[in-house]
Amino acid sequence: MKAAVVPSVNGRWEVKEWQTPKAGPNQVVIKIHASGLCYTDVHITHGALPTQFPRVLGHEPVGEIVEIGPGVASRKIGDRVGVGWVQRGCGRCEWCLRGKKELCQNAISTGITLQGSHAEYMLAYADATMLIPGNLSYEQATPIFCAGYTVWSGLRLADPKPHERIAVVGIGGLGHLALQYSKASGFETIAVTKSKDKEKSIRAMGADEVVESGEKLLAAGGTDVLLATSNSWAATAEAAKGMRPDGRIILMGVSQEPLNYTPELMFKRARLLGSSQNGPEYLYEALDIVAKGKVKVIEEVYKLDEITRAYDRVAEGKVRYRAVITMN
Ligand SMILES: [Zn+2]
Ligand SMILES: [Zn+2]
Structure with a gap:
């Protein structure tokens, strides 16, 4: 598959061939339709977060499930889904035990510890995916998963x-x-x-x-x-x-x-x-409000091949108001 790869800290983003993911137990593969470019991608590129390079960034994934791993019961092929930043906590610390995985210090995160969404396909834990309301377009849905x-x-x-x-x-x-x-x-x-x-x-x-x-x-x-x-x-x-x-x-x-x-x-x-992202109920509500047409994301849309230009515009603060990458 094609993916936007950051080769090293402060490295220049490049679109290249990357290994297409395969669903393991409790995982799904999402064919990415749109992927928002968040300013945090700039922070990560500059090494501000503990990330190993080379890395595919992007933590506003939306698309369609094309593969289901063993043990997945609540998602099916063709589901329109998105994934938030924190996919899983460690499951063992105080905050995971309290049901607040977003506060886990060893969380497994989209585009930080896992491959991100600036790519044609992305792997995600099935229970970390959120169904997207039927009438909401991928382009409008993507920035809701972080911003x-x-x-x-x-x-x-x-x-x-x-x-x-x-x-x-x-x-x-x-x-x-x-x-x-x-x-x-x-x-x-x-x-x-x-x-x-x-x-x-x-x-x-x-x-x-x-x-x-x-x-x-x-x-x-x-x-x-x-x-x-x-x-x-x-x-x-x-x-x-x-x-x-x-x-x-x-x-x-x-x-x-x-x-x-x-x-x-x-x-x-x-x-x-x-405050960052305080629990899945708020992601549900945030999507629902956009699906009802009460909030409209204003965005610049780029193709995956144009992502370096989009990244530069985000880094320079020139984007009004959100940059979104589409894969098709
Ligand atoms: Zn973000
Ligand atoms: Zn934990």
């Missing part, structure tokens, strides 16, 4: 109450979905961005306000929840100036910078919460 899942999990963790306000800082791959999920849930939603040129499309996504700073956010009434999807924690800390008392800041972007916040947050009794 959509992440922001919906964060919104659920923030536990917003009726009449509360939600702000999103960092209106990119994650942020444009966070904004729409918030609106789909009926909350007044404010976008915090310095990208003036994005304002028109952000308003078209349903934002009630677009402001350029935390101070402007506060002047506009502040926010009870700040969904921080930016890869800059300096931008997150700045936007946090707009918090209302008892507010919650949900950290979802990955940054190497320290997070500097002011004592003001203490006096406002603000809470800072880390």
Whole structure:
């Protein structure tokens, strides 16, 4: 099969022949139809996560099951499925025993410890696959398996109450979905961005306000929840100036910078919460909302052969708002 292979840390991605996977016990082989390109693929390429190279990345797999391994009972050939980041925990640690495999330190992960989805075929554990709603296209479904899942999990963790306000800082791959999920849930939603040129499309996504700073956010009434999807924690800390008392800041972007916040947050009794993907029920919900047409992923679509160009655009922050690779 053809796959996009990262040869080494900081290596140049290349599309080449790679061994087609075969389903072992409890596994399925998925013919990949679409595979989202997440900024985390850039972090992994730069060696930020414990990955062995050469490696095929990609952790937003969607496609059709073409092979079933021994012992698989709940999936069949032809099922339309996607796979999340964490496929399995170790099964033995405290968090696995508590049923929270997403917190396992030795998790088996798509595109990290296992071959990823930037390829024509991908192996997955059958119980890690999620059925995709029938009316949802592969192109719309793929970014939900990381970006959509992440922001919906964060919104659920923030536990917003009726009449509360939600702000999103960092209106990119994650942020444009966070904004729409918030609106789909009926909350007044404010976008915090310095990208003036994005304002028109952000308003078209349903934002009630677009402001350029935390101070402007506060002047506009502040926010009870700040969904921080930016890869800059300096931008997150700045936007946090707009918090209302008892507010919650949900950290979802990955940054190497320290997070500097002011004592003001203490006096406002603000809470800072880390969040990634908090359980399969949120993946189910995130897909369902998109299938109902309440959230639309805005994406640039590339063929597998064009993945190097797509990767460069993601790495340079040029993609608005999500890059998706299709295999056909
Ligand atoms: Zn991701
Ligand atoms: Zn474990």
